[in-house]
Amino acid sequence: DFVRNNSRMRCRQSMKIAEELGCRAVIFHTNYITGFKSYSYREKWVIDNAEFYRELLDEFPNQCIFIENMFDDSPELLKKLAVEMRAEERFGVCFDIAHAFLWDFPLEAWIEELGPFIRHVHANDNFKDEDSHLPIGDGRLPWLLINSGIFKRNRCSFLIEVNGIDNVRKSYDYLTKNHLYFFDRRRRTRLAITNDLKRVLDIGIALTAERDHFKLFDLIVSEAMSLTRCEAGTLYILQDDKLYFKILRNDRMNVYEGRNGEPITMQPVALDEKYVCAYCAINKKSVNIEDVYADDNFDWKGPREYDRVTGYETRSMLVIPLVNHDDELIGVLQLMNAHDDDNNICGFGTDQEYVTYSLASQTAISLSNMIMLKELKDQMYSFVSSFATVIDARTPYNAKHTYNVAKYCTTFVDYLNKLNKLGKSPYCFDEEMREQLMLAAMLHDVGKVVIPLEVMNKSDRLSSMLPVMRMRWKYIKLIIENKHLSGEMNDAEYEKSVEDLNNSIDFVEKSNVVPFLDDDAFAKIDSLESLVYTGPGDEKVEFITEEEREELKIRKGTLTAAERAKIEEHVVFTDKILSKIQFGSKYDKVRFIAGAHHEFINGSGYPNKLSGDDIPLEVRILTIMDVFDSLSSSDRPYRKQSSLAETFEILRAMAKEGKLDIGLVEIARDCFVPPEEDEKKE
Known part of the structure; x- marks a missing residue:
């Protein structure tokens, strides 16, 4: 309801501004969810919008309302709305011919379906690949279609919607040269504009x-x-x-x-x-x-x-x-x-x-x-910040990660811009690019809200199994002591059994937390299978079960393959969550940047195995800063904190493997490693 009421308030503000400026009409976008194909949703969209637009027309009796096709893949729904509103003379369709051309539905059919309702036309060109707003005549649009009698009968107004005065002139010249509507008339009225x-x-x-x-x-x-x-x-x-x-x-x-x-x-x-x-x-x-x-x-x-x-x-x-x-x-x-x-x-x-x-x-x-724009931006940033707070609050091992990564990204981008001004770097971020990267950094781990805490908080290999194992080891010690007290075991045998048990326990405890296990460690873990003790009533007590051995045999880190796959799902959920947020054209890259921060240049990353030029500069930077914070933070359960110099040695190694951008890693090293620590390392 908040979003709905806020949107309606903005619509009314737009109508009021238009009235004060003496405008003839206000254009609103459809912006319905094209992925929803259910009959009930689409019918409700038509009824609700018709009701609201009638209210606006009643409130503003001197204004017209035109609805523009935006992400519509066919004219079906817009036509239904226009038919529903056909009794309202001040309601019509703003036909964006370039938007319609992007879809498979034939352009001629668009004009035929919407023709009776078209009152205004937005015109620019494209190659049917993206809404590129090229000058008219520079793309593939079949412009002769606009000489259709429909536009003339409706006396449609016409807007050349391109960037820059040169492109406006180029479009104007194309239309006049080819005698295309709105410029097919030989007699034109002129407005005399004085110097004042x-x-x-x-x-x-x-x-x-x-x-x-x-x-x-x-x-x-x-x-x-x-x-x-x-x-x-x-x-x-x-x-x-x-x-x-x-x-x-x-x-x-x-x-x-x-x-x-x-x-x-x-x-x-x-x-x-x-x-x-x-x-x-x-x-x-x-x-x-x-x-x-x-x-x-x-x-x-x-x-x-x-x-x-x-x-x-x-x-x-x-x-x-x-x-x-x-x-x-x-x-x-x-x-x-x-x-x-x-x-x-x-x-x-x-x-x-x-x-x-x-x-x-x-x-x-x-x-x-x-x-108003600042308030909207502040509102968005507060929303993003609340997301980041929720993410970081879920686990003590992630307490400042999101804010750290965002801080590192902005610091690094500012450093790149400084180098660029000095002619020492080709990279330059404008304010919009900088904001998109910062927002993506704040949202890059939002998918972790659906990852189980026992996986996110897993600080060792055995995790919840270890307390049970320790109880069993105490029981085994009691078995050995009882055998010693009952005379089944002499002093030497007792001491040897206790020593072997303690050594095995020490080995398991250490193997549980070390960052890496080699082949010798794996072989010794397998050898523990033979450690079986006999308790009262010939009860067989294993020192370590098969399931526990397999859990311990994680070569690097603390996660099993299944747990790692679960953790890696967080980027998929990040993308899904952000797909539900309307960032608008100003922040249209945020979702992609955030969802791609585990992609590597050599194609070994996840979830989409992107590689090379498919990974843009913003993603490369976010990936480096994400790894940088993971290595240099003191709160990670599965890794000891690295010094800055050590951190960048690891980042360099990853770059040599082809995962990270070596040029950006070297610049980041200059940005974050103080000279005294760098010299100390060398």
Whole structure:
């Protein structure tokens, strides 16, 4: 219900934003689970979505809703929804022609099935292998199909959905050259764009495109000052019911504080209507004052004292609220001393006020979106962190492993980037790649939640068998002592029997915990089969049973073949668990990276025996860091802690076997081994 309600809330927010921006329609994705083919699920999906979209159309009577085909392998379900909604004139289909082309269902049939409902078209090209968003004409799509009469009859709008202005122009040229819809008409209407309008539009695009909130602060103040030709600008952001200074700029006084997030030491302004910026914030209304010295509506002690001390003269002022799409105040923009064509100080015109208000609103929406994205990212990270806590808490032998591996990965990636800047490494991670690797590291062992604890916690070969064996050995000692006391065994025989028993016990106890057993140890374990003692009533008591001998005969580590196979299943379960999480395109590699961390370059890893170039850089790094922590940690039940230098000798050996990337191992050694320990080892 949480996910469902949250999704519906986001849909309503999107509708409200579109309404405020004056958009004609909002496009939503289908995003139903294509793997669910059951009739009941698909029918329920249609009914539930139709009900919700009717609610949205009722709430937003000026908006249209178009549903885009995303992972749909046929038009069947989308058509059912469109038929269910056919009475709603403001509902239709957004047909992504490139998405449809990816599937086996013929493109002509897609258009025929959905044709009556198509209102909008998304267009880009591909080679029927992936959703690559190539320029139109660069792939294999049969573009003549878009001249179908269906698109013309429906008067479909058309969006060229490619990256970069050059690719847009290339697509446009292809469509016009081949007289394809939407560009098959000879007469076109043109919108005259003046230089002033173009500049405002360019600023609006820049504001909505900016992803760094500090740069966004700089941008709105700089552009607003430039548009209004004023001397000074201040940006306040509302926090804890106070207006905090974020940008303080006065070109005439050569003052520019707050640039790139630099803190401003001035005290925040209380929300008291006697202050003009606070009045603007409280009432969410702009204030345009031609001469502050002639105004008695607000407390001007602060500006007048500033003028007295600095020699500056504050005259005209325009104060604009930054209000987002939810009618929430984000901050206040304050501009001072506009200039006329003769460069004299004058008041701010109504056109300037209107344009500045529009840009301030765009800034507020952009900032709100940044905050919302950060909240979503924080929510995802907290979810991932809780997963990691559960994994590490299951066993004391894994207590910090997940967090260690994530820490090592980020440290190593930062080191690689540092080397790359110095020209010493070809590897470079952007922020998105870095985040994907870190998330994968936090989730790489999530499959261990289904592995039995007795297997995960197995610190020796015999494990739960050993207490039973020790009780039996005590019983055997009693048998020997009774025979000695009864005279069946003389002193020499008694001492020899006790010594042999103790030696056998010592051998088993040591063999139970050593990292590796050679052939001689195996032979001696087999020889213990002959150790059988006779108790009261001719009872035969074995020193070690056949099952115990086989359990002890584990050449390396503490796990039997069956137990090791069970442990190795954790990567399969990791992949299954992560397959249920919608990471989105930004984090689309997380699942693969996490599930492949036991694959080796020579193909000897698991679960899919990947090799060579099939193992990307992120997986190679995660694999090295996973082994690195296992070797260097002090809490592993089956292995003593290795020094850093010893750890990297083992990693080097694995690289020489072809399992790990030798180049990355050597760089990791430089990253993690202090020079003094390295010299000590040598």
